[in-house]
Amino acid sequence: MSMDEFQQIWKEYDRRLERQMSLSRRLFADLQQQKVGAELRPLVRSRVVGIVLGFVWLWLMAICLYLVRSQPVMAISFAVFCGCTVIGIVGYIRDVAVIRSVSYSASVMETQRKLVGMQSTMLRDIRLAWLQVPFWASFFVSNGMIRAGGRLFYFIEVPVFLGFVGLAVFLYFNFTVENARRKKWVAAMVRSAGSKRLARAVELLKELEEFEREG
Amino acid sequence: MDKAAFTQLIQEHRGILYKVSAAYCRNVSDREDLMQEMVYQLWRSAERYDTNFKFSTWMYRIALNVAISFYRKTSAGGVRVALDADVQVADGGASGGSGSFADDPLEERIELLQRFIASLGELDKALMILYLEERSYKEIGEILGLSETNVATKVSRIKGRLKQQFLMAGGH
Secondary structure, three states: OOOHHHHHHHHHHHHHHHOOOOOOOHHHHHOOOOOOOOOOHHHHHHHHHHHHHHHHHHHHHHHHHOOOOOOOOHHHHHHHHHHHHHHHHHHHHHHHHHHHHHHOOOHHHHHHHHHHHHOOOHHHHHHHHHHHHHHHHHOOOOOOHHHHHHHHHHHHHHHHHHOOOOHHHHHHOOHHHHHHHHHHHHHHHHHOOHHHHHHHHHHHHHHHHHHHOOO | OOOHHHHHHHOOOOOHHHHHHHHHHHOOOHHHHHHHHHHHHHHHHHHHOOOOOOOHHHHHHHHHHHHHHHHHHHHOOOOOOOOEEEEEEEEOOOOOOOOOOOOHHHHHHHHHHHHHOOOOOOOHHHHHHHHHOOHHHHHHHHHHHHOHHHHHHHHHHHHHHHHHHHHHOOOO
């Protein structure tokens, strides 16, 4: 069968679709009244909500940092929370700028790369969350606890903290887009985190790379 | 460009929206949602329409970009359809897998072609649609953002697979 024949089949298919589908004038009227939603709007909305909540959280953490400034372990923990929140907020602000720059009229490769990159920023958020984990086991350690803790403190609190540091560093370096494609356990964690969209974004990223490389 | 003229242009090229939405969405309600989203994005981008491009090239870019993003977020998105899976055929309703073709050989071929397209990855699907639409390699490259050579190589690979698929289905 020649390709011309396939193109003829396609033309017949086109004629059938023309009979079957319709593009109503009503749709254009609805558009003028903005009744139809834009695909990227929820993405912007979620980032804006994130930025607002981020500032509220940052304000709370900054107050805590100020209150515990004379307690080194507590102060370091709250400083880490503040730092990670600032990084998160900056990331979200950058996301909004990227979303606003997405143009569907650019080439498919260019637009899809931007959109997929956008969706995989969730990995960045997860990595930031991992980095903070050890400090959730240390933010309550006051100078008094260190002085009065004795052996029990050093045999429980310190190993738990160090264990979390090791785990956080391990997860931080393993939770990358690359590993979400290559390592099954990372992919499984991404899926179990409820992010099917992220999993699909990772798949498309792979397809984009292969598509560009081949030939 | 004024909105009335723009609406008219979209109406004239509506076949692009039909074909892209049918290729990326298996169920009818998803197709309608996708068409709405494509028209909305065309509408939004109207002021940025670059007259150096053919209207259809520009429309394909938007329709395919929206379809690929939409495909990823719908429940069936990201899942390729197996070559022997059911596919909703234009005018023909749902049909069975191989072996349950209608008596009409043309119907059979349309169904097989649809099934083949449904089995492709998101980007290969775009490439196949553009090829079947008889777009030049240069124009396909402009729409997808690939070089002409790259387009030629990929088209040749997919054509090979398509021919093989038709041969396996009955030697047509």
